[in-house]
Amino acid sequence: MSFQTLGLGPNILRAIEESGYSEPTPIQSAAIPVIIEGNDVTGIAQTGTGKTAAFTLPMLATLERLKNEGSRERKTRALVISPTRELVVQIHDNVKAYAKHLPLKVATVYGGVGEGPQKQALRNGVDLVIATPGRLMDLMDQGCSDFSGLEFLVLDEADRMLDMGFLPNIRRICKALPKKGRQTLLFSATLSREIEKLTHEFQY
Ligand code: AMP
Numbered sequence: 001m002s003f004q005t006l007g008l009g010p011n012i013l014r015a016i017e018e019s020g021y022s023e024p025t026p027i028q029s030a031a032i033p034v035i036i037e038g039n040d041v042t043g044i045a046q047t048g049t050g051k052t053a054a055f056t057l058p059m060l061a062t063l064e065r066l067k068n069e070g071s072r073e074r075k076t077r078a079l080v081i082s083p084t085r086e087l088v089v090q091i092h093d094n095v096k097a098y099a100k101h102l103p104l105k106v107a108t109v110y111g112g113v114g115e116g117p118q119k120q121a122l123r124n125g126v127d128l129v130i131a132t133p134g135r136l137m138d139l140m141d142q143g144c145s146d147f148s149g150l151e152f153l154v155l156d157e158a159d160r161m162l163d164m165g166f167l168p169n170i171r172r173i174c175k176a177l178p179k180k181g182r183q184t185l186l187f188s189a190t191l192s193r194e195i196e197k198l199t200h201e202f203q204y
Pocket of ligand 1: 020021022023024025028046047048049050051052053
């Protein structure tokens with residue numbers, strides 16, 4: 001399998017090459033084409049398998065493709081929720097590398113630092129938000145975000161978010177998001193009954 005056959009587009013392929021990846025990992029080969037086709041996906045994969053690229057690459061490719069068709073205004077188009085600040089920063093690093101030839105604005109939202117710059121970034125308008133649940137909910141409650149045009153929701157490390165007690169936050173956040181026209185991706189290291197229930201609750 002090669003990255004060329006997965007439907008990612010030349011700008012992203014160039015960034016992948018610059019990242020030094022020669023071929024997709026198994027989770028990437030399995031997930032990327034299915035996500036590009038517009039499906040909701042539940043991915044069971046541990047850290048270290050390349051799972052971050054498995055959802056960020058096709059998400060970026062889809063955002064690029066739809067933008068090229070000129071069909072959307074500048075509202076937040078994708079939201080990635082992850083349990084910890086460290087993971088948010090890691091995902092952001094991945095996105096920066098893969099989207100370096102795309103004109104996308106990205107913001108990170110997490111606790112333990114001042115809210116000011118994060119609020120300002122959201123108010124200025126960003127295409128993609130990568131966030132932890134607690135701070136994201138605080139900023140949504142303050143009316144800083146506009147998710148009315150959301151095209152992608154990603155729940156990363158869903159099992160860990162459940163273990164950390166984030167389910168009520170995630171439910172509240174999801175209630176405030178549009179349900180139509182949205183693709184929902186859920187990634188988890190383990191598949192449990194709780195994770196299956198989550199997929200039924202949040203994927204449509
Ligand atoms: P993750 O499982 O998302 O935490 O990724 C683990 C590491 O694998 C990260 O440092 C990625 O940059 C790297 N990686 C992701 N996809 C590939 C690939 N196709 N080839 C080589 N390295 C990769």
